[in-house]
Structure formats: C-alpha cells, structure tokens
Amino acid sequence: MNKTKRSTEKLFGLSVEEYEKISELLGHEPDGFELGIFSAMWSEHCSYKSSKVYLKTLPTEGGKVLIGPGENAGVVDFGDGDVLVFKMESHNHPSFIEPFQGSATGVGGIMRDIFTMGARPVANLNSLRFGSFSHPRTPYYLSEVVKGIGFYGNCMGVPTVGGEVVFDECYNDNILVNAFTIGIAKKDGIFLSSKCEVGNIVVYVGSATGMDGIHGATMASEEFDLKKNKKRSTVQVGDPFTEKLLLEACLEAMEKKLIVSIQDMGAAGLTSSSFEMADKSGKGMLIDLDAIPLRTAGMTPVEMMLSESQERMLIACEKEKLDELKAVFDKWGLNCVKAGEVIKEKVIKFYYNSKIYKTLDVDVIVNGPEYKRPVKKPEYLKEITPVKIDNYKIPENLNDIAVKIITHPNIASKRKVFTQYDYTIGTATVVPPGFSAAVLRVNGNKGFLLNAGGNSKYTYLNPFTGGALAVTECARNITACGGYPAAITDCLNFASPEDPEIMWQFASAVEGVKSAAVKLNTPVISGNVSFYNETAKKDGDKTYVSKIYPTPVIGMLGFIEDVNKALTPCFKDEGDEIYLLGSFKGELGGSLYMELAYGDFRQKPADLNLDYEVRLQNCLRSLIEKGFLKSAADVSEGGIFTALAENAITNPEKILGFAVDYDIKAHGLRIDEFLFSEFEQAFIVTMDKELSGRRESGIAVILKEYGIKLEKIGAVKKNIMKINGIIDLKSGKIKEGYYSVI
Amino acid sequence: MTKKAFIKVMLKEEVLDPQGKAVLSVLKSSGYNNVKDVRVGKYIEIDMEDGKSGSLENEAEEISEKVLSNPLIEEFSIEIK
C-alpha cells in the first residue's frame, strides 16, 4: 500500500504511527477484520489512551470504597451487607446525531453497566448541556433528549431523581448528555468481568445483532457496499422493554448462581466485551460467529464484531449450568446462545462458516497505546484576570437584573424537565428533584443522597478551580441536606486531546478534581472520558472549530443515617431567622451577573480554600445533626440573591419571602458583590427564632470547634423579597417567572 | 381546493423495531403462528389547500422529510388524492 495515499478515513481513525505499530505487532498489514477490531479497541473511547496517565492520579481508595475504577462500575459499602454500585457515562455524539435515540441508549447503556455488576438500578441522574437557549435548534434538542431519557428510564422502572440542565453557546454544535445510574446489591452478590475459568461456556444473551452503531469503521472497509448504505442506518435504537427483561433475567440468573462472569456489550459491542473479559480474566476465548443471533442477514464478521446493538450481554457460565441459564432467559423471552468457550491460551479464535477465521492475541489488542500528549497553557488564560470592580458602575436598577438572573434559563426551575421523568417509582424518593440533592431511603430510615453537576464556565476560566468546584459543589448540596459525601464518579467532557491547550485544560481540571476529592475524602470509583467534543464549522469563507468549554461533571453519593433528618433548602416558616454560615468574598469573576449586567464574564473566579471547605461542611453537618437548622442552602450560581429567592419560592406548601440586611460596608463589599457573587464558601441557613436563643450553648460550641462564623442577616417573611433597601420584589411574581421559563 | 396527502413513515429495514418485535411476540403467543414478522410505522393524513399547481407535492415531500420523519432511521412514501 502506498503510505502517502493512505487517507485518515482508510485508517479508521487510527494515526499513521498506530497503523504502523499494528502492522509490526501483527507481522503484516491488518486486513479489514483486524483493522476493525484495532480501530475500536485502540480508539480514544475504549483505550483512554490520552487520559490514562492523568486518571491514574485520582484517589480511588479509602472510605467505604470496595471496588474502584476498572470494572463496569465502582462499588461502595452501604453497611448491613448491602453495597451501592454507580457510574456516569457520556453519550454526547450519538445524542447530537439523533437526540431521542442517543439519549435513550445512553441511559440504557449506563443501566447495563450497573446491573452487569449484579446490582439492581435504583436511581438515575443526568447532566445535560445544550446550546444557547435562544439558538433555533435548542428547543428541539431539549425536548428530544428529555423525552429519550424519560422513555428509557421510565419504562425500566428506575426513578430519575436529579441532574442538571445547562444552556451555553459553547454547546451549540456539541450537546452533552451524561447519564448516571446507581444500583444496590448484596455485598456477596457482586459480579465481575474478570472471573472467567478455562472451560466455561461463553454465552451471548439479549437482543439480536444488527447494523446499529457501525460507523466510520465499516464505511472505510472494502467489505462495505456503499449502495446498500442508503437503506442502512447506523443509529442505535433503544428498546427499554427488552432491557427490562434483560435486567430481570440477569438478576435471576445471578441469584441462581448460574453466572461466573459477565460483561455488557457497550461501545464496540462484541469486540470490547470479549477481549476485555478475556484480558481481565487472563484467559482466551473461542468465539463462534456463526452462533451470533443476527437481525440483519448476511452481516460480515467485522460488522458483527463492531455492532453496537443495544440490550446485549456476554456471559461466562459453567458447562453444567448452561441449560439452567437458558431456561431463565427463555422465561423472559430472550436469546441465550452458546457462542464459544473460555480457553487457556490468551488469544481469541474466531470461527466463521464453521472454520477458524482469525486468531488474535488478546494482549496485543487490549494493550493499546498510551500517550502523554503535549500540553500548553491556553493563550486566552492570559487575559483572564481578577475583576477590577471599580471599572464597572453599579447598574441603576438592580431589581431588574435580579429578575433577569432568577429567570435565566440556567437558574430557572427545570420542573418541566424532571416531571417528564418518573421520580416516584421505587417508593424510595424522600426528597424529589427540584431542591438540591435527592434523598432516597433504602430500608427503614437508612438512606443515601445523590447529586450531579459541574460548572464549565468556571472550568474554562480556571480549569483547576472548575474541576475542584465540581466536587465541592456536589458535596455542598449533599452536606446541606445533612448527608456525608462518600464517593464520586466523574464524566470528563473535553474537545480534542490532540490540541495541547485542551490537554492542558484536561490535566488541570483533573488536578482540581483530584485535590478536592482528596480533601473531602470522596474517592473516584468510576467515570468516563469524552474527548473530541468539537465540530468544524464554516462561516462564509472562514472555517473554525467550535469547541465546548472543558466540562468535568461529577456524580456524588452521600450517606445519611436517618432520612427523617434530611433537610431541604427551602424556607419553612415565616419568622424564622436567616443566617450566613461561612466566609463571604464577594468576587464576581465568571458570574452570571457580570454577563448579564456588563456582557462580560471573562474574569478569574475566586480561588477555593479546600481546607476551609472541609471545616465549613463538617460544621454545617454538625449543626444539622443536632437539629439546630430548619433549612440550609449553598450559594451557587446567581449568588446570594438567587439562593434566598429559591429558598423562598420552592416550599411546596406556601409562598415565602425574606427581609435581609447585611452590613456591606463593614465587610468592604459593594452591594452587587454581596447580591450576586457565586460559589461562595458559605451557606444560608435558617433557624427557629426561639431556638437561636440557645446559640450560646450548642451552636457556639460547634462554630468554635470548626472555626466557622455565623452571622444573622435577616428573617423569613411572607411574599416580600427585600435586601438592604435595594432589592424589593414580590415573591409571587418571582415564583411565576421562575417556573415558567423552560 | 383542499387535497389530502397520505404519508406513510416506516423505520428503515435494518433499524430495530421494538414495537413490531413486541407485537410479533404477543401474536405468536396468542396462537397466530403463521405470522412471521411485524413492522409498526406511522400513517399521517394531511389536509392541504392547493396553491399553485405542483407545489403541493413538493410541500408534502418537504414536510415529510423535515417534520414527519427522521431520515436517519425512517423512510417515507407519499400519496396525494
């Protein structure tokens, strides 16, 4: 083959060097089948070749962690013989191509990762990013993605209890759909993909294999008939009904101890499941391609291997148990066929048309390249400096800006989104979506909390802070409900790793995640990396690349001993006193206020003091546990005004308000700095008027122990929102706006 | 003059049709054993006012492609009466 002529398409997304490496390893140039397998297994998606060196630095042990990254999902001890299993995964590109099916299969895929481990999924979360709210395509993406998520999760009977929806121009050409699932299992009922024994039967279960999701790979292959392509579709179509049956069948087979090892077929379907199972078990396999149930007759071997048809699993079972296993899958009306055998030699031998078709070395395929790609501090960061507030005149009418902020699509209620998800199924949802963290009870009063999110704008402005903030912010939400942050999963969405500036963002953001996770003692037990979230665009004669902001998203699990003690952030009663717990900096860099008031958010956000953060959160939790507080909320996007306003209007039973007076002079702040600075290391808490009299005793002791300040700033009122005689709004009006934007 | 456009939207042949699959399995278990395959699609009737002649066909085509079907996974056919 003439090397200079080899197009990148021909290489299936592999680099020339990688192609040459493969030829060297094989001792010949790869044929279509081999190239298909390599391109899948050596892809960024499957091999983590650009991110591995950084992911290795994350804390993965300690606390209640039983199994960290490396399996389909991580496992945390929940006590009393139970474990929780969770992971988050991206499905960005498929969701951009076909938002309904893409998001649906994203949810289906992550749930499979969870029940592959032997856990019954008990809750879903998702983190969604769309283009600017006014972009003509945004309503379409929003409605289809939400429909797709609901379609799959609702049908599976797994409640979707939280998440986030963010709009930003940077996602106009690359939406993000990150899906999180948590499941519960018995400690001794966890299943792994690494347990295959020589002589085990390899069993294929679930839906038949079709042409779904076979992308560039076969496009470039000689075997691909372009004319046929017109009729073909490579979009993966989700079938939650079949997945529900697959879930029940798998759990039943596990319960009956019919499964030795199991791996879901996710990205690169049969290829990654077979090679990974073999590799992790240190074994090899015979795979009989003639046995694979096909939906489309005449699929070629490479097509079978690369198909991403949904709702399929690969199982290793003991020979004697095969019939019993078949009986279980038969009960649920699912395919269950013998597709091979586990062998000692670490190779996979493929049979096709009853003959040995190909033999591939497991190590060669699985040990893909690992890169430490060049990094370079992005040019734009030179311009990102702290806000010089004196250069900005305080706007005439801060009330108008306050209303703009509370009705901004990124702040306003996402009720119209989450009411399309069944969040009450499972009879476990104690605190539903719409507050901060979701609270679920398990047995009796024991429970856990979930939260997911991240702030890409801040990550863009300071990748380290953004990464750390994603973790602390989830932790704040969990702590404010009275929970203990326990462990996290991370979904890292970035543009191309081949751009040194992007790689620098990635490295710094991971460093931020790591620092916060270490300090807060929340190990990373699973996660996912999604690179290449960028699109080449043409604007007249100009071509440019539209890139997303670096978007690390965290999913966090917290524990609570008694869900009856869980706190919600909303105000409870008129007359309660409002306090500010923590420190208040008033830096406006990166805030929504700077954007809306001055059209300029490109300033450096305040730094995070992680040691202080830990003390602050522990202090808050102590106050909650002792029963001193009636509500607690962190100060996040939109600042203290937004936090107060939300607390006032989200009480499901009544409309409340507040009157707040803060001595800004004494704190050296401008009024807008007080009202709108974001992600302060502070919480707004309320107390019963009577109770606060006991400050001297209980509360003061706790404050002193942690060295945290508590300042009274006002009181809960009915229907008015007043701050320092400057903000003067009506709760009813604000509520109406807040709930009607999206 | 009002005309009717009848538009049939079906999943492409090689796309998984979960609905068809479920109906098939129920038909089989209800004893309709000679049923071999089921595909479920959409049928849309549109009442349209005919403006300039010829434009109606184009318009129905455009509507089918842009609104009624998803060209990635579906194909459609139009009949005008």
Place this chain on the structure above:
Amino acid sequence: MTKKAFIKVMLKEEVLDPQGKAVLSVLKSSGYNNVKDVRVGKYIEIDMEDGKSGSLENEAEEISEKVLSNPLIEEFSIEIK
C-alpha cells in the same frame, strides 16, 4: 407462501387526536399555512404465511380487530399483497 398484510389504524373522526393537533401546530408555526388538518395513525405491516386459501384475510381481520386497534376509538383498513 408469504404474503404481506398492510393495516392502517386511524382514530375515529370524532375522537380528538392530540398528536395530530401537535403536528398541525408545528407545521403552522413553520410557515406551512395551507395545511388545514393533520391526523396521525399507525401503519402496520405483517408478514404472514398463507395456509389455507382465504383464511389469511380473516386472520388479518381478526388480528386487526382484536389486537391492533381499539374499536372504541379506532378504525382500521386492511390491504393484502
């Protein structure tokens, strides 16, 4: 021999069709002002093996009536090819 039954299931005229209404409003807001009404139904293709002659029509009829449509709100028509 395998034959195909094509079954069209539409809501009866007097039953409100929310899906049709939604499509209509999308079309109108996209500028298709000559569209007057939209009705959305189902189109089902069944591959059947022909056993005894004549029985196929009956069977398709039975399936349509008992499974594919709800006679309270829907009506169907069958074509066999």
Place this chain on the structure above:
Amino acid sequence: MNNKNIKAGITVFPGSNCDADVYRVLNAVFGVNASFIWHKDKIKDLKKYDFIVIPGGFSYGDYLRSGALAARSPIMELVKDYAVKGGITLGICNGFQILLEAGLLGGVMLANDSLKFECKDVYLKTLNTDTPFTCAVKKNSVLKMPIAHHDGNYFATGSIIGGLNKKNGIIFKYCDEKGQITAGSNPNGSLHNIAGISNETGNVMGLMPHPERSSEKILGSEDGGWIFKSMIKYVKEK
C-alpha cells in the same frame, strides 16, 4: 398491621415495573399476604386470592397502545373470570389501562394532552365511598397521590359516561387542594377530570395515580394507603 390471613395476588407481565412496590407496601406496610402471579404461571383460577392488583409499568413496553398487549395475554382470561365472579380487582396506572383494553372497564386512555409523560402529585376527590376500594375513605375527602404516566387522558363515549354516572362508577376525579374540580387541576386532559372508575358491579376499579407510592409519611403522603385500607376492611367485613 397484621393482615396475614388476607391473600392478595399481584399480576406480573413482561415490563410491569410497579409490581415490587405494590408487593412491598402490601406486605410490609399493611401486613397483607401478597404474592406475585407471573403471566405465564400455570394456574387454573385466582379463587384463592381475596383481591388482585394489576400494578403499573410498561407491560410489553406499552408498544402499540398502553396496556393493549398485556390485555391479550392468557393470564387476563383468569382475571376476567375472577372479576366477573365478583373478585375484587384493582388496576393501577398501566393496570388501569390493561383493564380498559381487556374490556373490564369502559372507555380508553389517550395520550396526555401535553403529549408528555407527567410525574407529579395530584389531588383526588373521592366521589363514591361505598366501594371496596374507598369504604375506609371519609366522604368527600381529598387525597394526595402522585401520577406518573404518558397515557392518562381518559376518554369515553356519552353512553359509557352515562352508565358510569348511573352506577356511581366515577370514583375519583382530579381536583385542586381544596377539592374543587377545575380544569387547572386536570393533569392530563381526562374527560370530566376522571382519575378512577369502577365497573357496573363495583368490584373492579382502575386508578391512574399510584396509591402504593403514597402510603407512607416519609414519601410525602399517606393518602394512598386509604385505598388499601379500604380493600382490607372490605375483605374483613365480607
């Protein structure tokens, strides 16, 4: 509560997903002896059960029409036989849709008028407290329960509605917090705000909201519990 002598059967179809919730609530909260009936179980009849619950979910994926495919499955023949002989039968959400499709209740469910899945708390006005499902409910009381469905837009012809009215077969209507039956409190466009109906003989009820998700204080409402308490009371007093 100990009601171990009361036997309840919960049907399970492929795709049922509220079966486990109903099971847990009946057994753990109300102390009933509830067990599952798999749609393919080889049993002759359902005589041994004091009542049957057809739980919610997406039976057969809700493909074609919600409830349609489950209604045609063999176990429904036994349910029909049970119901015709006076057996107490409750269909919740998808179970309601299955009862409609099986012809045990009159009318149909169309897609919500929003064309969206709707999950939220609703209020229900109890119009008839003289049924096996409501005999423990106080007259005219307003119950808070969650809905979670895509197709809850009840529709029926005038003659069916007439029949329901004549037999006091409309058991629950959507209302506001104060019990006013208003358009604003109708979550899905259902005809006359109908949320729950019974058959002519009163022994079969379909209900869109989920009583099993509102039978414990910790979940925000115990009102749904009144449905199960009624059924238990009715069985005990029979």
